[in-house]
Amino acid sequence: MLAEFDSDYELTQAAAQGDRSARRLMAERLLDRVRTTVRYISADDRDQDDWVQIAMIEILRSARTFQGSGSLESWSDRIAVRSAMRHLKRRRKKESVVELQEDPRHEPEVNPSEGHTRMAIRRQVARLLGTISGDRRTCVVLRLVYGYSIDEIAEMTAAPRNTVRDRLKRGRKQLKDKVRRDALLKEWVNLRTI
Amino acid sequence: MSFDEHEGKSELEQRVMEEVESLLAYTGDEEHVEPLDDLAERRWIDTMLDEVETAPFEDERDAGSGSRFRRFAIAAGGLAAAAAVAIGLYFALSSPEVAPIGERPTDPALLGTGTILLSSGELTTPEARSAVGRELEPGSTVDASGGRMVIALPTGITLMLERGGQLAIERLDDRAAEVRLDRGELLASVSPGRRGPEFAVTTGRGRIVVTGTVFSVSSNAEWVAVEVIRGAVQLEEARDGRRTIEASRRALLGEAGDTAIDAADHRAAKDKARLLDMLSADDGATIEIRSVPSGAEVALDGTILGKTPLGAAVRPGHRDLDLALADHGAVRERLDLSPGAAVDRVFEMRPLEDLAVRDSEPLTAAPAKAKSASAVPSHLSSKELLRLAQSLRAAKDWRGAAQTYQALAKRYPGTAEARTALVSLGGIQLDHLGRPARALSNFEAYLRGGGGALTPEALYGKARSLRRLGREAAETAALRELLVRYPGAIQAPQARKRLEKLSADETP
Numbered sequence: 001m002l003a004e005f006d007s008d009y010e011l012t013q014a015a016a017q018g019d020r021s022a023r024r025l026m027a028e029r030l031l032d033r034v035r036t037t038v039r040y041i042s043a044d045d046r047d048q049d050d051w052v053q054i055a056m057i058e059i060l061r062s063a064r065t066f067q068g069s070g071s072l073e074s075w076s077d078r079i080a081v082r083s084a085m086r087h088l089k090r091r092r093k094k095e096s097v098v099e100l101q102e103d104p105r106h107e108p109e110v111n112p113s114e115g116h117t118r119m120a121i122r123r124q125v126a127r128l129l130g131t132i133s134g135d136r137r138t139c140v141v142l143r144l145v146y147g148y149s150i151d152e153i154a155e156m157t158a159a160p161r162n163t164v165r166d167r168l169k170r171g172r173k174q175l176k177d178k179v180r181r182d183a184l185l186k187e188w189v190n191l192r193t194i
Numbered sequence: 195m196s197f198d199e200h201e202g203k204s205e206l207e208q209r210v211m212e213e214v215e216s217l218l219a220y221t222g223d224e225e226h227v228e229p230l231d232d233l234a235e236r237r238w239i240d241t242m243l244d245e246v247e248t249a250p251f252e253d254e255r256d257a258g259s260g261s262r263f264r265r266f267a268i269a270a271g272g273l274a275a276a277a278a279v280a281i282g283l284y285f286a287l288s289s290p291e292v293a294p295i296g297e298r299p300t301d302p303a304l305l306g307t308g309t310i311l312l313s314s315g316e317l318t319t320p321e322a323r324s325a326v327g328r329e330l331e332p333g334s335t336v337d338a339s340g341g342r343m344v345i346a347l348p349t350g351i352t353l354m355l356e357r358g359g360q361l362a363i364e365r366l367d368d369r370a371a372e373v374r375l376d377r378g379e380l381l382a383s384v385s386p387g388r389r390g391p392e393f394a395v396t397t398g399r400g401r402i403v404v405t406g407t408v409f410s411v412s413s414n415a416e417w418v419a420v421e422v423i424r425g426a427v428q429l430e431e432a433r434d435g436r437r438t439i440e441a442s443r444r445a446l447l448g449e450a451g452d453t454a455i456d457a458a459d460h461r462a463a464k465d466k467a468r469l470l471d472m473l474s475a476d477d478g479a480t481i482e483i484r485s486v487p488s489g490a491e492v493a494l495d496g497t498i499l500g501k502t503p504l505g506a507a508v509r510p511g512h513r514d515l516d517l518a519l520a521d522h523g524a525v526r527e528r529l530d531l532s533p534g535a536a537v538d539r540v541f542e543m544r545p546l547e548d549l550a551v552r553d554s555e556p557l558t559a560a561p562a563k564a565k566s567a568s569a570v571p572s573h574l575s576s577k578e579l580l581r582l583a584q585s586l587r588a589a590k591d592w593r594g595a596a597q598t599y600q601a602l603a604k605r606y607p608g609t610a611e612a613r614t615a616l617v618s619l620g621g622i623q624l625d626h627l628g629r630p631a632r633a634l635s636n637f638e639a640y641l642r643g644g645g646g647a648l649t650p651e652a653l654y655g656k657a658r659s660l661r662r663l664g665r666e667a668a669e670t671a672a673l674r675e676l677l678v679r680y681p682g683a684i685q686a687p688q689a690r691k692r693l694e695k696l697s698a699d700e701t702p
Binding site: 018020023024027028031032033035036039040053056057060061118119121122125144145146147175176179180182183184185186187188 | 210211213214215217218219220222224225226227228235238239241242243245246247590684
């Protein structure tokens with residue numbers, strides 16, 4: 001939180017009243033987190049910048065609804081996730097697929113000279129995540145990236161607890177299978193332990 | 195949290211999964227997405243804030259067709275001779291609104307004039323060099339036979355006409371903003387918070403209607419193609435009425451159906467759209483860049499603007515100017531551009547002799563305080579320089595790392611460290627600094643030195659550089675060489691996949 005405001009609540013209320021500097025502070029603070037959420041949930045969709053922009057605008061316009069009882073980040077996560085899930089549904093209708101396979105349009109961009117940097121490895125993991133179906137992927141992202149509980153994920157995704165539990169179990173198994181077979185990830189871990 | 199089933203798996207596989215868990219956890223300390231530069235972040239946030247202030251919330255619930263802040267990219271082509279057909283089509287499809295009984299129709303009010311923001315390449319007329327800032331009224335024709343041109347129109351529309359293209363500004367009033375593409379390729383950007391009349395591009399085979407965002411048009415003797423990078427566009431065709439083309443799809447005007455866009459084309463269009471963000475008609479500084487010989491690729495902060503001679507109105511700030519020309523040493527200068535400033539530079543491009551890391555100097559004006567290899571501490575050994583470069587790279591200081599690798603290659607030519615530096619430098623230039631021509635030179639310099647353990651990386655880097663430069667025949671040759679010499683290399687699967695794609699594209 002920045003010095004001009006004593007609390008996140010004050011920040012969001014100022015933003016809700018049209019204070020541009022407060023809105024800017026909110027945007028600067030949350031942009032990286034929203035980009036991360038969208039990147040993993042969208043599976044590197046080509047329109048992910050648009051998804052981010054839409055989610056950020058929804059967050060800024062919803063500033064009045066922040067009660068100050070939890071963290072600003074958790075509150076914004078809920079909005080970003082709902083926004084991203086709407087895009088997923090729309091894309092699913094358009095593509096008429098239930099289970100995403102490795103998308104041939106997205107060539108893995110292995111960059112030899114970049115070596116095994118953590119960013120490069122994250123890109124690889126994001127690609128593997130992208131092969132899991134959208135609902136499962138959303139649950140896995142909320143669990144592994146942000147550490148949300150099953151109850152919290154159920155509330156964020158508007159799904160029953162048992163459904164979330166099942167999506168998590170199957171999604172993690174799918175990810176595990178992909179990770180186990182991935183040569184780049186193996187090489188990375190091997191080099192780190194030499 | 196941990197993965198719960200490790201039984202029967204190798205120790206390595208178990209460690210991999212644990213590492214993946216740790217890597218995915220968001221702590222706020224590490225980037226999970228590619229960092230934005232300050233300019234891009236500021237502009238993006240400004241766009242969002244403008245949108246929040248100017249439109250009702252309900253309008254933005256859905257990103258479906260018609261959303262104002264989507265960006266579009268369209269490519270279209272048609273006969274220059276069919277321009278008359280386009281005009282006829284325009285009048286047929288956009289009949290004027292009928293005024294209510296008792297109200298007298300009023301004449302449309304002019305919105306303003308267009309302004310040239312960038313001109314580049316070989317010039318057709320003596321005055322073309324000073325074309326930046328020239329105003330264009332409705333009825334004006336823009337001819338880019340010399341090289342790329344960028345034009346700003348009122349209400350937040352920016353057009354990039356590629357070399358060989360020609361367009362005419364048809365209307366700029368409160369009822370319609372229209373341009374007619376006679377030939378060539380056009381990329382256009384409509385700012386997200388745009389308020390103004392419908393914007394359309396007419397071609398010989400139909401009309402493309404944009405309700406907000408970015409698009410491009412090109413001209414071919416046989417077809418008109420539309421490629422949508424983001425969002426969607428409406429196509430108006432003579433027989434079929436309107437249809438919508440969604441993001442990542444390509445359609446031919448006058449023909450049913452659409453197909454997916456190639457990923458490389460998609461990235462190229464996005465790169466071009468980024469260039470438009472660097473230009474400004476209002477508070478920009480004017481730069482005029484020439485080189486001897488001409489035809490050098492000009493990049494500002496890693497974004498390629500065009501080829502020399504080049505003039506542009508760019509946003510103020512501290513900018514890194516780079517010039518690259520095949521078989522010549524690269525040039526860099528730091529420009530400090532204040533609003534309204536005019537900068538004129540002529541550079542001598544020196545032929546490349548031993549390494550591809552030589553700097554040139556401007557013929558006019560003293561070089562600014564450029565970041566250069568000379569800024570790297572001079573007392574360090576080759577091994578120390580390599581370690582310094584690697585640590586800068588790990589910290590994602592791409593420019594710092596590149597300068598250090600350059601210093602290493604220049605100060606200790608022929609050493610193993612210097613040869614390693616060439617490949618690493620090429621990778622950074624290609625993937626982080628947007629300089630494929632310079633990257634290519636460095637990969638080739640490594641390969642000319644007889645190769646070594648990094649030969650597969652250098653070959654693959656060479657192929658990727660050639661791809662970015664659009665040199666598909668040379669790219670194919672480099673990929674084949676990689677696969678013949680190193681069929682088991684880690685890059686081989688990607689190389690095979692790319693070769694298959696290139697072969698498929700060649701098949702009629």
